[in-house]
Amino acid sequence: MSDLARHFLMNYVAKIKKKFSMETVSSFTVRNLYVSSFTDILQSFSAEEAVRRTFTWGFEMGHEYMLELEKDVEKLKPRVDAPAIAKMAWYIFSGKDLSGIDSKWMNIDDAKFFMVKFWDDNCPWCRGVELAEKNLKMCSYPAGAFEGAYQTASMLMGLKNFVMVREIKCKAAGDEHCEFVIVDIPLEHLEKVVSKLEDVVPGFYSQLDYNFSKKLKEAVL
Ligand SMILES: [Zn+2]
Numbered sequence: 423m424s425d426l427a428r429h430f431l432m433n434y435v436a437k438i439k440k441k442f443s444m445e446t447v448s449s450f451t452v453r454n455l456y457v458s459s460f461t462d463i464l465q466s467f468s469a470e471e472a473v474r475r476t477f478t479w480g481f482e483m484g485h486e487y488m489l490e491l492e493k494d495v496e497k498l499k500p501r502v503d504a505p506a507i508a509k510m511a512w513y514i515f516s517g518k519d520l521s522g523i524d525s526k527w528m529n530i531d532d533a534k535f536f537m538v539k540f541w542d543d544n545c546p547w548c549r550g551v552e553l554a555e556k557n558l559k560m561c562s563y564p565a566g567a568f569e570g571a572y573q574t575a576s577m578l579m580g581l582k583n584f585v586m587v588r589e590i591k592c593k594a595a596g597d598e599h600c601e602f603v604i605v606d607i608p609l610e611h612l613e614k615v616v617s618k619l620e621d622v623v624p625g626f627y628s629q630l631d632y633n634f635s636k637k638l639k640e641a642v643l
Pocket residue numbers: 545547548559560561589591592593594599600601
């Protein structure tokens with residue numbers, strides 16, 4: 423079966439599973455719970471702390487979810503399947519389809535990394551929230567979930583890489599959509615890519631730096 427046909431099938435199976443699974447939860451409930459938690463933390467702590475905490479919750483969830491899927495993960499093709507998985511994950515956890523997705527290998531001088539970018543014009547995680555004054559991107563929970571899941575899946579597949587995921591645009595901050603970037607860096611290129619990433623993906627470290635992801639990986643994995 424071609425990769426395209428396989429990805430189509432994966433997406434189809436996810437939709438069927440969601441439809442008939444006993445464990446689907448209303449995205450309305452999840453979103454309201456998330457928005458309430460985020461705004462609560464925002465009132466008690468700083469904006470930075472709200473982003474750090476919700477990202478960490480997401481990371482732990484993504485990590486655990488992938489461990490449960492260990493057998494399925496072993497059948498995946500590294501990088502080739504990443505966009506299809508990202509699409510499927512967004513559908514399962516956000517309750518709707520992505521508006522767009524793009525993936526490619528990128529170069530910084532002689533160093534390279536794999537990048538997946540995806541966006542939602544009507545993102546459920548921050549819907550109805552207005553944080554433009556603080557310029558705060560608040561969909562840190564799904565961003566953390568993708569980082570935890572991708573990093574854990576990489577480990578299960580035996581890849582020697584380092585993964586970071588950031589939300590670089592957010593509707594709550596006044597942007598046209600919520601946009602997420604997954605950066606999958608082969609370890610031999612880590613240092614160079616990490617230090618020059620902002621040149622290629624502006625705003626990548628605007629809320630969370632490399633050390634944050636490094637510490638999270640060391641603590642959880
Ligand atoms: Zn957002």
